[in-house]
Amino acid sequence: MEVIQKIEEKTRRKPVRNKFLRDLKKHKFIYLLVLPGFLHILLFDYYPFYYLQIAFKDYSVFRGISDSPWIGFQNFVDLFESKYFLQSLGNTLMINLYMLGFGFFVPVIIAILINEIRMVHFVRTVQSVLYLPHFLSWVIIGGIFATMLSPSSGLVNVILGWFGVDPIFFMADTRWFRSVLVFSQIWKEAGWGSIIFLAAIVGIGTEQYESAIVDGANRFQRMLYITFPSLVPTMLVVLLLQISKLLKLFEQVFVMYNPVVAEVSETLGTYVYQIGIMRGDIAFATAAGIFNSIFSLVLVLAANHIVKMIRGTPII
């Protein structure tokens, strides 16, 4: 035993490089296993940082990256002077605000109410139905909504017609399109979002409920004063996660929008795509992308800080 300890101590004192060479010899196979994945991470996650310099250059495809002149923050200045950029920033924030406002508590309520049902088969069936849309692509969900909302033959307009309402072209009406985005987002993800709250409910100690029953609290009071407050920490984590994804709102809009409703639904993500890929202004789009990432990080840190100020402890 002592000998082993001594050897271990010796090796610990040796410089890192030696340990690396020894490990390399001893664990050749492990290094070989790691290599492809490691190279993939370097190439697809870290090498692209090299291209970020384009945002600070007057880039043209013909000159190439290194021969394009540096222009400092000019692309960012242009960005903030662009009406469309500011519009897409505003849209992104507004749509997300609606989604959070109308949708944030839906998974919480679903979880609390589903937890009250004691019939296992009923619960499982409902869960299977509620989780399903999460696994379907936005193309399919968007397609289903386009079919349901079609002004000429869609189910929704047929039903509205029974009440004498004229057909509404939901997908191509600036007054309605954001509501379509918000509703379809909730429809697709709310059920799935309830899983994490259900797990948190399972973690609540039974003693709390038992003493509440002794004190004569009824089911509503138990849900309101025990279950709901116990979920607050989970809600904050979920909120932070959603804030971190706020500016990533992309695929849903990209799939569902069209030129008619672009002014109310062009988001930062779709804007970068339109400018960079469709119009080929790569420097401008890269600058918008950098702004996107940094602003996201700021939002998360700010949210965390605000919670810390209110509650005393941060979320993360």
Add this chain to the structure above:
Amino acid sequence: MGKGNSKLFDWINMAGFVWLAIIMLLPFLNVITLSLEPAHIAAETGVLHLFPREITFEAYISIWQYGSIQSAFMNSAFITVTGTLLAVLATGMLAYGLSHREITGMRLITYLALLTMVFKTGIMPTYMLVKHLGLIDSLWAVIIPQMLTAFNLILMKVFFEQLPKELSESARMDGCTEMGTFFRIIIPISAPIIATISLFYAVEYWNEYFTAVMFLTSVDKKPLQVLLREILIESVNEGSGADSLNLGKNMKMATAVYAIVPILFVYPFLQKHFTKGILLGAVKG
């Protein structure tokens, strides 16, 4: 609130969930009904199309006569199968290596992999990279960049770390090399996690839309999701899209069902494993 009230609440609550389930299922019922109806009935306006008045599989059969749909289906199948195989291989190998925290460098690579979750460079640098690699308009452009996701990597790494250490130790005692241990001991007992991660990647690849739009330019490279968007949304919204395909409503819906069915097929497994995965992520996070 007495016992009676509590019972009443149960009934109202369950009735509420039945309603919710109906709201969730109605759109699917609508799509399936339309796909099963003969063209002239599916085209009728002013009716709900929630139960087919006549059932025919005509739409499902005739949709295959369109070459573009066949090739889109084949492209999606190729992306999904090849992508899933490669992704599971790359992720599994890396995760197993990284689970050996005591080996020099493994911790560093783990941090590098985790950092990618916090800061992404965005779509433009990725686009430039794919372009420089010469992968534009190649199906590989949809497969290779998505081969490794941090979430799946962590799930697999956690699984390998939880395996009892005695397993590989006793194998080594018996003279098994690291390679032998990996192939003869680790892979066989990792079948559940390999199956889970395969499903995750398969669903991601099957649903992949945006990278396909961005990287694939020629018509015959389109995967199903791209074609589906043209058929289902562009044609409704803009009255154009997929110009060459003047499809009846029943055929459009049949195409959608073709895209949904593979997901439905694996859904029971997905639900079980995804739930476990997300809970694990929640605990670790």
